[in-house]
Amino acid sequence: xxxxxxxxxxxxxxxxxxxxxxxxxxxxxxxxxxxxxxxxxxxxxxxxxxxxxxxxxxxxxxxxxxxxxxxxxxxxxxxxxxxxxxxxxxxxxxxxxxxxxxxxxxxxxxxxxxxxxxxxxxxxxxxxxxxxxxxxxxxxxxxxxxxxxxxxxxxxxxxxxxxxxxxxxxxxxxxxxxxxxxxxxxxxxxxxxxxxxxxxxxxxx
Amino acid sequence: xxxxxxxxxxxxxxxxxxxxxxxxxxxxxxxxxxxxxxxxxxxxxxxxxxxxxxxxxxxxxxxxxxxxxxxxxxxxxxxxxxxxxxxxxxxxxxxxxxxxxxxxxxxxxxxxxxxxxxxxxxxxxxxxxxxxxxxxxxxxxxxxxxxxxxxxxxxxxxxxxxxxxxxxxxxxxxxxx
Numbered sequence: 001x002x003x004x005x006x007x008x009x010x011x012x013x014x015x016x017x018x019x020x021x022x023x024x025x026x027x028x029x030x031x032x033x034x035x036x037x038x039x040x041x042x043x044x045x046x047x048x049x050x051x052x053x054x055x056x057x058x059x060x061x062x063x064x065x066x067x068x069x070x071x072x073x074x075x076x077x078x079x080x081x082x083x084x085x086x087x088x089x090x091x092x093x094x095x096x097x098x099x100x101x102x103x104x105x106x107x108x109x110x111x112x113x114x115x116x117x118x119x120x121x122x123x124x125x126x127x128x129x130x131x132x133x134x135x136x137x138x139x140x141x142x143x144x145x146x147x148x149x150x151x152x153x154x155x156x157x158x159x160x161x162x163x164x165x166x167x168x169x170x171x172x173x174x175x176x177x178x179x180x181x182x183x184x185x186x187x188x189x190x191x192x193x194x195x196x197x198x199x200x201x202x203x204x205x
Numbered sequence: 206x207x208x209x210x211x212x213x214x215x216x217x218x219x220x221x222x223x224x225x226x227x228x229x230x231x232x233x234x235x236x237x238x239x240x241x242x243x244x245x246x247x248x249x250x251x252x253x254x255x256x257x258x259x260x261x262x263x264x265x266x267x268x269x270x271x272x273x274x275x276x277x278x279x280x281x282x283x284x285x286x287x288x289x290x291x292x293x294x295x296x297x298x299x300x301x302x303x304x305x306x307x308x309x310x311x312x313x314x315x316x317x318x319x320x321x322x323x324x325x326x327x328x329x330x331x332x333x334x335x336x337x338x339x340x341x342x343x344x345x346x347x348x349x350x351x352x353x354x355x356x357x358x359x360x361x362x363x364x365x366x367x368x369x370x371x372x373x374x375x376x377x378x379x380x381x382x
Binding site: 089120124128135136137138139140141142143174175176177178189191193194196198199201202203204 | 220221222223224254255273274275276277279280283284287300301302303304305306307326362365369
């Protein structure tokens with residue numbers, strides 16, 4: 001073995017080590033991202049089954065990662081039980097996500113103040129109180145809008161409730177408060193939380 | 206103290222789609238806000254704009270509020286403070302729960318200044334006024350202190366709320382004398 005061969009072998013070894021290190025670092029970051037994505041997915045879609053999660057691109061990655069003994073266990077997803085009722089709910093969630101893609105925030109002006117109806121607020125209103133978008137969550141007294149009420153009507157009702165309470169909103173200094181509106185003979189409760197629409201529901205169950 | 210008041214946060218991992226299931230597994234669904242270790246586990250998954258939980262309120266042996274009426278707990282506490290302020294200036298105040306049509310009101314009782322009537326949904330309770338208000342304000346302050354500790358409300362919100370609670374405490378103490 002000549003000196004030249006020795007240098008060549010040393011250089012090849014060094015390059016290999018460097019490349020492997022880079023690759024491992026990249027893989028580590030890849031695994032971490034997949035794990036974070038998995039957590040986010042579960043948080044955003046608590047009603048979906050593990051099987052459905054595994055059908056998503058993230059799910060496939062997660063499965064592959066888990067098979068190698070890395071990251072969290074798939075069993076974690078079994079915590080969310082799914083029953084018959086949730087089949088409708090899953091469709092509702094899909095419909096709601098579709099609807100929200102098209103929804104633009106509305107700024108409702110009240111004198112020198114504004115009340116913001118943003119995507120998050122609208123999502124909450126719809127998934128809690130609209131029969132066609134309901135996420136299945138139950139509270140002691142569950143209140144629903146009528147099934148055929150349209151999204152534009154809900155937005156208009158929120159605006160009308162704000163209008164009916166203009167003086168109160170202008171004078172109020174509390175960050176979290178409620179106002180009532182009567183629209184077509186029905187009473188609605190509007191919850192305003194730090195200048196944004198937090199809740200809106202009908203008093204009739 | 207004849208009143209017991211505690212605040213519980215809902216575990217964001219647990220969806221409630223059947224009220225009957227909760228009672229048997231209460232500790233899986235709700236965590237006492239003072240349970241530092243368990244609260245830390247769920248903290249980062251709590252949506253600051255929609256903090257679900259419940260207030261446990263008991264007078265002697267009578268439970269007035271419990272997990273059956275879980276709702277957006279920070280807003281419920283705020284509404285309770287709102288109606289206390291209004292009640293103390295007008296003698297009657299009401300509100301609804303943040304996310305469900307349950308009415309809550311406080312009103313005077315005829316010919317008896319020492320008690321008030323508290324209405325929650327279909328139930329009505331006659332309770333000692335000062336004792337109730339002192340207990341509520343102390344628990345509300347404790348709740349919001351925990352929220353700021355957990356970074357679930359802004360400093361501005363906390364400062365404003367603690368000022369309002371302190372003002373009410375002063376007012377009640379003045380009325381007592």
